[in-house]
Amino acid sequence: MKSVDTPTNCMQCPLRSSLFESLGRKELSCVHLNKREVVMEPGEQLVRSGDKITHFLYLQSGLLKLFTESDSRREQIISISRPRDFVGLLNIFSDTHHRYSMSAITDVRFCMIEVDCIKQLVDNNGFFARELLKNMSIAVDHILKDSYNLRSLQMHGRVAYVLYELSTEIFGSTGFELPLSRKEVGQMVGVSTENVIRVMSEFRQDGIIRIEGKKIYVLEPERLRLLTIRG
Amino acid sequence: MKSVDTPTNCMQCPLRSSLFESLGRKELSCVHLNKREVVMEPGEQLVRSGDKITHFLYLQSGLLKLFTESDSRREQIISISRPRDFVGLLNIFSDTHHRYSMSAITDVRFCMIEVDCIKQLVDNNGFFARELLKNMSIAVDHILKDSYNLRSLQMHGRVAYVLYELSTEIFGSTGFELPLSRKEVGQMVGVSTENVIRVMSEFRQDGIIRIEGKKIYVLEPERLRLLTIRG
């Protein structure tokens, strides 16, 4: 973890979330004064479950994973955070300590804002609070949707689900560099590493995807989508 | 669904949630004027997924289930709401329509408060907003915890998980009347009805529980608890 030398000024941040639109000059400058800007490398761990919650994290660039760590062999990935996400928003208001761990998947850059600063904003600015509720709601919806969709699928559908979401939601392109190992794909959807590989091979043989090292090309998005809803 | 003739006055409601502590007389009377009080019988459906969100529901007594209904054969139960829960709080701020369905498990009695009324409170009262965030956070935490705990267990652990939670969290007693059918237990944890029965029989034969019709007595809570964390 390395602090950025020349942090962005919040007032003119090009990545500024809609969440902050409702803030006045004074409130925004308070955010600015109570934040740090940080970069991390792939694999570095930002948060360990059980750590005290001290900051509110806003991801500027890169990808993070949120995961459980109870048993190292049975690590489960809960969600992937994307640029412009508030990370680990889930239990910031219900808990003093993090419930899940976070690691950088790619190079990442993010802001750290003191939680007390955020709590004050909630208390004093109802519109901000409502935006925050909305933000949180959307994040949760997404996690639950995935979680319950996956539960009704078996392994082919599950692997298809990951590939389809990466293609449509994370990268917005049929071709992309897979940011996860086969093992991590398995940990996202509850399939063993070996079977992730087998299923991906089948998809390749069936002409649904093309694999070139870490690069994945979705050749038949529609067939992939169908797999995510019926098996 | 039947409206209650003599609704409780919110000002002196004995069930009043901590959420409303921060409200002044005027705000509370606004809630009072914008609410209905309703009772329903077991099996009645309050909400169908896709319905417009018009009210904020506060459960006074009884149990509700929140479930997916995409495929009737593959209904999945997401959570059980208890008295004093705000029901379906999850997507009230991110969505205009319900994403999940709700049914009464037992006889239930609840209040329906106009969502616009709640939104106004959030906008005007930061403390209320913060309490709401906290409430929502806790509800979500609980659902995610269950969801990811269950994913790491196989069927014995899963069934044990339901029984243990019912005993400790819902009823707070080692003896209770099982409010769910075997099928519903299965839908909560992703196990077939037949296997729920088989596992419960094994637990009975092993002396972990006693079954008398709908009544369940947990004879060995500790063994049940161990099953929920290791298999």
Place this chain on the structure above:
DNA sequence: CGCGGCTTTGATGTTCATCAAGTAAAGTGG
């Protein structure tokens, strides 16, 4: 009474994790 839903038990087959074993790729220290 008979019908449909819930419960129960046994038998069968599928899905999938796990084990084993080998290859490729990527870091590590001399």
Place this chain on the structure above:
DNA sequence: CCACTTTACTTGATGAACATCAAAGCCGCG
């Protein structure tokens, strides 16, 4: 830069876990 270790990836074989099918008893309800 090369031997060495470790980690990721791949394939096949095996067995366990579990869904599904089938059949029968049970209960509440119209």
